[in-house]
Amino acid sequence: MTFAKNSKIATRDYDIIIVGGGSAGAVMASRLSENRNQCVLLIEAGASYTKSTFPPQIALGRRVGGDASTTWAHTQEIGSSKASGGLRAKILGGGSAINAAAFVRAPRSDFDRWAAAGLRDWAYEQVLPYFKKSEKADYGNDEWHGRRGPIPVHLRRKDELSKTAQAFIDAALQAGFLSNDDLNKPFPKGIGIYPLNVQDDPGNPALDRNDREIRVNTAIAYLTDDVRQRENLDILADTEVDKVLFNGHHVRGVQLADGRELTARQVVLSAGAIGSGAILLRSGVGPKEHLAAHSIHLVADLPVGQALMDQPNVYLQVFIEGDGAILPALGGKLWEQSSLAAADQLDIYLGFNHFANLAQSPTGKAFGIIACACRPRSRGKLELESADPRALPRVSLNLLSVESDIQILIEAVAMMRRIAAHEPLRSQAVSIHFSDGSEVPTDLKSLREAIVKQVDSTLHVTSSAPMGPLGDPLAVLDEQGRVYGLSGLRVADASIFPDVPSVATNPTVIMAAEYIADRIKQAGPSAA
Template sequence: MGRVLPVFRALENTPAGDDARRGRSGPFPIRQRTMEEITPSMRTFVLAAEAAGLSRIADFNGAEQHGVSPYPLNVVEGRRVNTGMAYLSEEVRRRPNLAIVGGAEVDAVLFDGRRARGLRLLDGATVEAGRVILSAGAFGSPAILMRSGIGPAAHLRDLDIPVLQDAPVGERLKEHPFYYNVYALKREVRAMDPVAGAIIWTQSREAAPDELDLHISGTHIFDPAQSPTGGAIVLACSVTLPRSVGSVRLASRDPRAMPLIRYNFFEDPADLRRMLEAVHLSRRIGRTAPFSDVVAAEMYPGPDVRDDDALRRAVLSAVDGYAHPTSSVPMGGRDDPWAVVDGSGAVRGVDGLNVVDASIMPDIVSAPTNVTTIMLAEAIGRRLG
């Protein structure tokens, strides 16, 4: 924490929280939602979670995270701020050494021997570079590497891709499994804006003492037309430190072909046990006042799901990914058999090629991956100069 905290503080721009832990003047805005800003039903979710024994957290980015609070978000005046908005200001866009090309899709990295010299685009055009940095995400970056001849040798040979570097690309995919516990709201409290409201971070019975391996995210991300009352609240349950490992493979050498993504959720039985624990907690909050006072009916898994076997079947039939994929091009030391890149994102076995995105996380973080990925980019950017 001590090594990355200064990087987080430098990138952050927030008026809230402890000066020792929070950044005030960085490019990336973080805003803490208040109880007054969230919907009436979301406020009851927070209060019912407290009644169920969880502590109220003042600042999830502060010293304590185990409990419940309205969301911290990178939302300003109702608009989510992405990295393009935060970092690519008009001043930056005017830099003579920067060219932004829209709609350019990368096929592969080009090499002179073992040194990267540029990129080949899908339209056949090439982009020359002294150093290539891939930031195509936990699916795109491994796919580009494998099309470039960097990946599991047997898999590349099966696709008639010449092997430049045998490497465990795509072998360690991680993702947060996600299950939706959904409630129809009574008509008088069916407001669904703002959609993002509050969140719980907590521990399963199997967590290590310093781990928060479960969360329950309260949102209104649901089609109101699907609710019998025209309003709904989702208590989305997730295992935030999953042990199951998935994979990313190429379906073919064709860069237009979608990669084969296998999340492999619940390969480790502990992940399913912990997910069921999260859903049990979510449903207990659903039965607790004042939240229970605003609920018209539980929609999913529904009142017919009463025992563990039925709940297990419900979860297995509807588990989703949280869109937090990581670790398909993991970083690590020279002795780490799964490491594809080093601590600067440099691809081992070749020169002039780095990967800087969520794919290089050695393991998934117990949080949404957005800001951690920005921290990695800031830290590696400083190293590369």
């Protein structure tokens, strides 16, 4: 809705304003508006659709990446004109509305690491109930899976995958990798099938299920028609937020990009790692020298944007003979350990997909592998280009700035070669290439150089406003997502993670939103 459609928004006194209606924000709006005595406003920069009105090119699970109407323009590197920061969704449902629908959680080791660093409330046993609360899984053990949550999670049978996807799994097993029947177990080492947050649409007349399955994003799962009818919940779409407003160090509302102001007792930023980080900086929350350079009044001197992370990957294309089927788009995932990994840590994954550029293959057939260093050490930065809310921030991911990340990717490529050398892939694989079509070198020196050239973002940007104990030099938030030194302001999205989880972020962001929403409800309106 807009101001024109709902004029009460301009004058309504809100208890909570949530900025950003993506993987986290839609969850927050749904859960916090369960208290009918609490007035909640959700502001989304992009369009708002319901389950029945999502355009097919967005709703279908096999359509990935959205389009120009549902994504932000690319940010640029700090100090250059090079594109950076990757694809970002601009639509109700956020990244969950345009991703590949893989629904894989962060493993236990990520939470053990965070708890050991001082975030004891984020231990695995503490967060597991919120993972379970979010899902309605049709597979796995009840100890690890929820059965009544908003998001349906489906695990395909192996014989439902493409023949090439089946061959990848079989070759991995022949190569000696472990079989994994559940990628959402606490220690999910081995080769398994991607669980997906998709659902068959019985109203779609298409004969092929791949043409009927919809991606059940958070706008569909959490903002149902019944939820949207709540009198205490307003949704303001197609509206960008400039900054958070304060009386001293207490929140009083937000200012929109067009200058209008909305009042609230609490504000929750859920605009994504890049969006929330930029809003904090424009609000005067960030490094004082950087804010001074843009003539922004300092509210809190905190290291916003100084710990940004993403997972580096190289996209491998395996040119093949044989079966040319390209659906379903996802297949198996190998989650493994490099020679540098700790005993409980998974720092490599190989993600099978059918997103390869078939025109580059001499046979017209290929499959893709995301070879990812999923526990990197490199950190980047996020800064403002200017204080103008219409100006995109600058993002430098600094991928592979730590040497060990390069070594992990070298080992990831070696794992794929090992798999390709075993049947049933061995007799099908012609050659292995990077995304630009160049062949993957076999000698170590050339491979290292090629990886540095070919590395890309995995679109799992996190940690622009990380949680951490008081005194942590990178911490912006406490373990409940509250901004240090301020009252009434929280962050709930991928910004808050102390470092990037070892996996795609969507299910873990949803869990975090469930967790923080519960903490807000437990605290009550007087404990912002």
